[in-house]
Amino acid sequence: MSGAVALSVAPQEAEVRIEPLGETIRLRPGEPLMRGAQRQGLSWPTICHGQAFCGQCWVRVTDSAEPLPEPDAKERNALRAVPSHLQGPTVRLACQLKPTGTITVERAQVSRPAPTPKPEQGQAE
Numbered sequence: 001m002s003g004a005v006a007l008s009v010a011p012q013e014a015e016v017r018i019e020p021l022g023e024t025i026r027l028r029p030g031e032p033l034m035r036g037a038q039r040q041g042l043s044w045p046t047i048c049h050g051q052a053f054c055g056q057c058w059v060r061v062t063d064s065a066e067p068l069p070e071p072d073a074k075e076r077n078a079l080r081a082v083p084s085h086l087q088g089p090t091v092r093l094a095c096q097l098k099p100t101g102t103i104t105v106e107r108a109q110v111s112r113p114a115p116t117p118k119p120e121q122g123q124a125e
């Protein structure tokens with residue numbers, strides 16, 4: 001018997017503070033930021049809906065408790081669609097970014113739509 005112990009590291013939940021909206025959301029292990037935000041009712045700028053084509057979902061990471069995973073080839077390619085004056089080492093695509101710790105991001109166009117009022121029941125038309 002070798003005595004070696006195999007350890008598996010489970011993916012971690014992440015906590016993301018979104019500014020200037022001022023909301024904090026939790027992501028499921030391995031969940032991309034944009035998908036998690038949409039699952040929790042936030043509206044996030046996108047054209048390609050997470051396919052890593054449009055660059056519209058860009059976000060600036062302003063703080064991270066842990067190093068972020070490096071962008072893969074798909075994300076690096078789509079980052080070229082982000083306007084050049086916004087590009088930089090802290091800009092990532094929210095549809096591809098899967099943080100594992102606590103981070104803060106900035107994206108002014110992220111919002112929480114107002115709930116749609118339900119029609120009153122029993123109202124005659």
Ligand code: FES
Pocket residue numbers: 045046047048049050051052053054055056057058078093094095096
């Ligand atoms: S949603 Fe289009 S690149 Fe992220």
